[in-house]
Amino acid sequence: MRAGPLLLGVRHHGPGSARAVRAALAAHRPKVLLVEGPPEADAVVELAADPGMRPPVALLAHAVERPGTAAFWPMAEFSPEWAAIRWALEHAVPVRFVDLPAAHTLALQERPDEPPADEPPTAEPPADESGGRSSPDPRSDPLAALAHAAGQDDPERWWEDVVEHRGGGPGGGPGGGPSAKPDALAAFDVLEEAMTALREPYAAPDRREAAREAHMRLRLREARREFGDDAVAVVCGAWHVPALRARHRVTDDRRRLRGLPRVRTEITWVPWTHRRLTRWPGGGSQPRPGGGYGAGVASPGWYGHLFASPDRPVERWMTRVARLLREEDHPVSSAHVIEAVRLAEMLAALRGRPLAGLTETLDAVRSVMCEGSEVPLALVRERLIVGDELGEVPASAPVVPLQRDLAALQRSLRLRPEAAERLLDLDLRKPTDNNRSRLLHRLRVLGVDWGEPVAGRAGSTGTFRESWRLRWEPELSVRLAEAGVWGTTVISAASARLAAEAAESSRLPEVTALAERALLAGLDDALPEVLRALADRAALSADVGQLAGALPALVRAVRYGDVRATDSRALRRVAEGMAERVCVGLPAACAGLDADAASEMCGHLDAVRQAVTMLSDTPVGRPDDPPGGEPLAARWRAVLRTLATRGGVAPLLRGRGARLLLDDGALSRAAAERLMAGELSRGAQPADAAAWVEGFLSGGGLLLLHDERLLALVDDWLRQVPGEAFASVLPLLRRTFAEFDPGVRRNLAELVRRGGAARKPEAEGLAPVLPGYSTALDEHRAAAVLPVLRLILDAHPDDARAGARGSARTAAGTANTERDRAVTAHTANSANSANAGGTGAV
């Protein structure tokens, strides 16, 4: 045991290190604890003992002026730093952070080109970063170098074997291989020796590294003066231990720190998640090396388990896996657990490891519990190895930079938070208004519903206008604080949140909505993530209806992009890909549908048609459009033609397909007539034919007004529908005709009443005035009907019956024709009449 301060070199986020640190502190009871971290955090360290504080959490330092410049020091339950801090606070030992102040780190981060930040850009923080490079640079990854020297490819595994799996200390760790010494400090001594040897070739650390270590030494010196040599404990990355042990002149150290740039910074605690421990947040908040505890750990859940379980970690782990799988309905028995543990231990022995590690347990779980399948294993990875752990920070923690960023934005955009409700109209062509709109949309992404989009005031329906209802509720501040976990600025937080949501949501329409929101909020950073998710969901979705439902929103989003001058090319590509998929899948999806499904699909048809038109209207010529492929519009028409002519397709959709083709000018009138004649011929089922007519005519009857041959076809068909079938067809027809404009309906009825201009050929012979179709009243003919009417109304039962018989027959014949005409006219007109039942006409 060496004299002097207790130097505990650790691996950040290493559970074995945490255990060893705790044991060492308990054994030596120092009077002051120094931790690698920004000294600014001395002010908030007390909060770590707050009952409202629950790891994983992170120390967050950010520049006051620019919250986007920030660095994080995440800590989990199993982080040695956290274990040490908690121990110190429990024993009323003062805690001091000794790393370079964040004021310098952040300033260097902002101006990376300036000296002394002249370290190699690839440099990784020590004690992390797995991956077996052939000759790892020990400065960037000392453990990889050590592992390499030991003949191991994977530094994580090597570290696990030699340190983490030893347990250590009186805590009664697992395994405790034969080489584990009883002394709580043994591991630290060995590591220090190794690091000293490793550092030898790098006598002159780069300037930033030198500055950090100089600062640590100065603070250490201060503490030693104050508390005495043996009463000081330091917890820092193993790499730094030799530098702290070595003697340096104070003046040299002071010189190293002179002239470092600095910015005004603030520091606070923010909640962290296990998932974010596995990687650094993207965007501007990526700390440069040295500004935090380095890269993440791949398996925080597993480390947390190792740290939390008092003994038998493998057995406990397998039990947890089994419980998880059981909850997800995989039959896993205790026998499975036993066999999995045996296999894991056997594997460890085969691979020459002291104790089964994560790799062995995973292999065993795959083989024994998952029957070799990766699917349940992915669940284990997701829920246990990474885990959903979410930290908590007490309300008394200082405000998060996100709030500060929002305040700055509110000032610059002149948008005051007010409790009173007010309406805000924005003209997106103006830069300020555009920025305001984006801010409000971004806040909505973060769940801070300060503004709520409302339907615009009269006349503001253009795509460049937006109306908002603004109201700042007190709980929005809380929501904003919660959103602090996503980032330090409104834009970075919104991007991160949106990207995370896109990765999680499984349904296509959700992702489409997210893409729309990304564009509205101008979150260009999140857009690639969202589009990727979108393309994936679209590719895997077998439901054409879902695809077709998602397409219009997407195309709308492409148009927003055009209006707001955001780059929507990527989005357009996805939209086109989706349209392709719809085209491929549509014919099959339209076959064998019942009435309800068909009408839903019919809505999709219209929507896709609109989307395709919009997409083709503004073509962005693909540079190398292969000659084999037609443009989208042509392919779409080919699909419609298939729909219109294929037998198995629901009649409603056949009719709709024909109509859409006709409207696009892809089907000639004559061809449409031929189609209609076929559909409405005598052989067709009346119900099918009515559905076809609905599909063909819905959404505009002007067609019938202009093309009387079509009208005649409909009319003829209607007249030949047998009476009993007519009753069942009528509601369909009524629905079809009710959609027309009242004007169209009136004209149509008029046309039918007049008998139309061009009737059937045989009718033409009877022109110019058909009996019963004159505009004026034909009193002579009307008189002929009177006796029959009288007969029906039973007014004069004794009237000359016999004499009237001949004329009655004529009248009945006329009435018959009248009925037919009336049926068409009435159907066309029925929506106007208060008397709803069309059956009255029958």
Next chain:
Amino acid sequence: MTTVDSAPTALRPHAEEDFAEELRALAAADDRPRPPRWRMSPWAVSRYLLGGTLPDGTVISPKYVGPRRVVEVAVSTLATDRALLLLGVPGTAKTWVSEHLAAAVSGDSTLLVQGTAGTAEEAVRYGWNYARLLTSGPSREALVPSPVMRAMSEGVIARVEELTRMPADVQDALITILSEKTLPVPELGQEVQAVRGFNLVATANDRDRGVNELSSALRRRFNTVVLPLPASAEAEVEIVARRVEQLGRSLDLPPLPDGVAEIRRVVTVFRELREGATEDGRTKLKSPSGTLSTAELISVVTGGLALSAHFGDGVLRADDVAAGVVGAVVRDPAADAVVWREYLETVVREREGWKDFYRACREAAA
């Protein structure tokens, strides 16, 4: 998967004869603890399969080229006395691995039960020598032990090939053997107890049609190892090209002048559809219902080669393989056709230099 015929008489010598030299050298160099009746330690077995160089300079040829994990889990499973089930689509070296495991662990890979639809229970348990049975009544001498029974009494590895092709009732005859490690012979009032060292390696095909699903009771008694398909496209192209060349020679097809480019394309198509994503991982795809195994790939290319040799200009072109590819992918006319067309339109059409392939496939599908 190459075998060198060294034995003068046998067409295909057993693994333990073929690699006797390596096995001997390994056993000699191996000083680690061995499970009962194992010829070498688990470490040496995995070394035998994965290849390497021994301290005395003997070079061990790799028997299995693939993830190390697969072999390590398989060997560890045998050492824990759990039965081992090797799963995988055709052409992933299941049988090959099982034979070499048995050869290395027990020095005997011949105790083999081949699963077919006609495999009877006698093949798994025991049969009778009826002449003896009639003359001298039921006795141990009249009993004909199955390979599994022999393996149990000798404490060595038994192999069951194509386990899922056996009728379900025959499969389930294994349950007692695997859980109780004993085989009762009620006719004699005896039982055969498994000697330490006994274990069972089964192979099965999980994606073929016409198989009998394992009962979950049986499945529970196995540790399952899934043998993956070749990890990289290059490896698969290599396998296909080599195999096609061998096949072509035996079919007297003219040699392939420059077919590798076309093979690579077919391999790409198969791999992308199989994995449900394009090679660059940027676009996800639906997977068809077929297995799209390497074996099918080989037959597609061989078929294309025959077409080009007999009806074409002797150069393997897109037209020659297109029909074969479509036939392999579209197994279910409804669902797979959509998958295939989506793939054609969204991936193949856009791809640089694939126009001829796109056209050929469209023609083949029309």
